[in-house]
Amino acid sequence: MSSGFKVMSLTDAAAGRIKAIIADADRPIAGLRVGVKNGGCAGMSYTMEYAEARKPGEDMIEDKGVTVFIDPKAVLFLLGTEMDFQTNKLSAQFVFNNPNQTSACGCGESVAITPANPEALRATA
Numbered sequence: 001m002s003s004g005f006k007v008m009s010l011t012d013a014a015a016g017r018i019k020a021i022i023a024d025a026d027r028p029i030a031g032l033r034v035g036v037k038n039g040g041c042a043g044m045s046y047t048m049e050y051a052e053a054r055k056p057g058e059d060m061i062e063d064k065g066v067t068v069f070i071d072p073k074a075v076l077f078l079l080g081t082e083m084d085f086q087t088n089k090l091s092a093q094f095v096f097n098n099p100n101q102t103s104a105c106g107c108g109e110s111v112a113i114t115p116a117n118p119e120a121l122r123a124t125a
Contacts (some may be wrong), residue, residue: 035071
């Protein structure tokens, strides 16, 4: 975004896991594409997929040696989000620490997100 603030940032753990995923891909990968889609019991869920190239209109985040492309429809839902990768005894998964998230379902697969107000963000930046 040209507004001067980053849509999303990565923890060291997330960057390391993305690097490993891209290294194991069966084709050349430019980065990871992140977005949101409607669905799930709380209303929305995060999406991730390999990105072979930047699509028109996408924001591109370069953080800790990793390239992440942000689906243009997801930008206002992801502003200020930190992407992490957490491992415990039962699972290993990407976790989105999103200040715009208002609730989540019990299974952790779906969230409710209120779009960020860019004007309010500019006022605090």
